[in-house]
Amino acid sequence: MGNEKILENKRAKRTKLYDAAYDLFTSNGVHNTVIDDIVKSAGVAKGTFYLYCKDKYDLMDKIILKKSAAVLGSAMEAVEKERTEHLLGFQQCVAFFVDYLLDYFKDDTKLLELIYKNLTYELYEKMMNYEELDSARNAFISNFIDTGVNNQTARYRLYIIVSMVGAVCYNSLVLKVPYQIDAVKPELYRAIKQIIT
Amino acid sequence: MGNEKILENKRAKRTKLYDAAYDLFTSNGVHNTVIDDIVKSAGVAKGTFYLYCKDKYDLMDKIILKKSAAVLGSAMEAVEKERTEHLLGFQQCVAFFVDYLLDYFKDDTKLLELIYKNLTYELYEKMMNYEELDSARNAFISNFIDTGVNNQTARYRLYIIVSMVGAVCYNSLVLKVPYQIDAVKPELYRAIKQIIT
Amino acid sequence: MGNEKILENKRAKRTKLYDAAYDLFTSNGVHNTVIDDIVKSAGVAKGTFYLYCKDKYDLMDKIILKKSAAVLGSAMEAVEKERTEHLLGFQQCVAFFVDYLLDYFKDDTKLLELIYKNLTYELYEKMMNYEELDSARNAFISNFIDTGVNNQTARYRLYIIVSMVGAVCYNSLVLKVPYQIDAVKPELYRAIKQIIT
Amino acid sequence: MGNEKILENKRAKRTKLYDAAYDLFTSNGVHNTVIDDIVKSAGVAKGTFYLYCKDKYDLMDKIILKKSAAVLGSAMEAVEKERTEHLLGFQQCVAFFVDYLLDYFKDDTKLLELIYKNLTYELYEKMMNYEELDSARNAFISNFIDTGVNNQTARYRLYIIVSMVGAVCYNSLVLKVPYQIDAVKPELYRAIKQIIT
């Protein structure tokens, strides 16, 4: 029945809004993007915007959440595939994971910037409630524990590694100071290895 | 002559503007502070603002620069004092330096937030041109080299450490996720030590 | 046949719309009630609203008309019952009538407000075309004439009394200034009596 | 100095806004007047509006207050002049006062409508705090007391008279139903006299 068509239409509208907003947010910044830009670019009426989001920042949060989950999800998938195919050990898995993200964000520094600049407590909490991520983190932690550290320590070290990698990525890829990512990479891997060991 | 007094007056106005803006930026965020708030709080007329700054973000940059330099300067001074008084080794100096900043920002998370959220390429470059910081960094690097690494490697490791400490500080002190700074601190110091070694 | 059921359904929808709108109009004011509120509260679709009313103010008029007629009708009924049961004289009838309305609106000031604030020429005319009210007024007038005044004078005095009672009610019950209705009541009755005499 | 000119300018702007708004409010109704109409009609920029009022209803309140005070003030002045010139008694003063207002609003029914439709508790309170009105009311009350009633009773009767006159005025002049003011006037005066006596 027609219900199907309507739902399809709604999905299309939402997608158009998300895509348009994503492009504008990453190209011009959230602050410099106005709702008029978004709806014009999406080809919908202004009122339609408010059927799908409370305001600009609500839309931004949703986009960041969606994109982050997508990136992390594909990274985790890639790690898992590599691990089973090539029987990677824990350190190799971590290195591969970091490598994957570095490569990804190298080609999409704008997304990294969007996420990094707009991460808030609330957004972080929401992100952590994504079950897929949770399972990945647990896998990470349990592998870590196998190396002989206790659970809490493993969690702290993971946190430190993630913070470090994120910050280096952001500085080198987005701010582009003071060193290019490729130059720092060997030392970054060494640091990770040192922390894990 | 009166010239002196006029200059004194101007300096006072500028100071009032800076102080008012700093309080508002850190309390309510840069985005939520309008120029009217600043001039009202500073007790000067709106037009006066434009005699001293190009716009809100120009003022913000100047404030961040000034405050950052002040914090880093006092940290470096403290390290130097401690070093000569207690004959600290390199690792101890680094630990003391990090400790100083952690303590400082624990009591002033708002400044950390202001700096972190608004750091740009341009601002970073300007900050690096402060000679005082430069000399400190050089001292750091040369100490580092004494441990046996080459100059470039030392610079990369310093960069990684600074990024890591900054990110952990920001996450734990400003976003307050996922762990409190005091809980992570031992592992953070261990990570620094591992990277230095 | 199903025709019956359809009509029943329509009546139910209309009733739901009226009831929902009445509650919202009296709780939040007509101005602050939007059509979305009404249809949501009534549990019907937005388009349905336009099958039953031209717009918000059309619905308001209908509601005011219906409610006013109901209140006046029950007041008149009560007077008539009292009159035949206790053989009330003219002045007593008037006092009883006013008393009835005062009591009624004391418990439903919101309705009084709705009526008073939105009474227009058109609405007044429509209200006067309700035959029940007409017959009541005629009874009133003829009783009045029996006291010795001519028809036109009776009508003027009735008009003055109604205006006076309405205004005092509105001020004391809705605006609640400057005096409470119970305090003024004795003087109000005295005034009515003086005008009738 | 130039200060004078600036103040003069401000006063002119305020006056232009008030006058434009008054004309629009009375011609088209408050609801149908938008801020754009007001500023266009006043020949000022939209932002200027917000230098002088919080919003449309704030401006309305101020206008009602100002106009009401002006009308009541001139009525009171006229009564006083008449009283001293022709040695009017209390009843004659009341009649003259009512007559004055009736005449005034006959030529300016729009103002009466504006006041009546938008009178609120808050506005009423503010109006009562105008000292000029207060002194007039006190004169009225004390004259009333001279006729032998106690203070509270005098106040109640005054309140009833004001309500009655106001309602009859409004109905007859604004709604124009059911009788013209000139036809009802004799009975209205009789009613006042009866209440006073």
Add this chain to the structure above:
DNA sequence: CATGAATGAGACTTCATTCAT
């Protein structure tokens, strides 16, 4: 008849910037 997603005109409000004094 009933639905509710979509529309877009239009209302309100803010605020960086200017400029006459």
Add this chain to the structure above:
DNA sequence: TATGAATGAAGTCTCATTCAT
């Protein structure tokens, strides 16, 4: 220099109404 009233472009958000299903 210093002032602060005035500006008006630019933004946010609402909501009555339509119409395809």
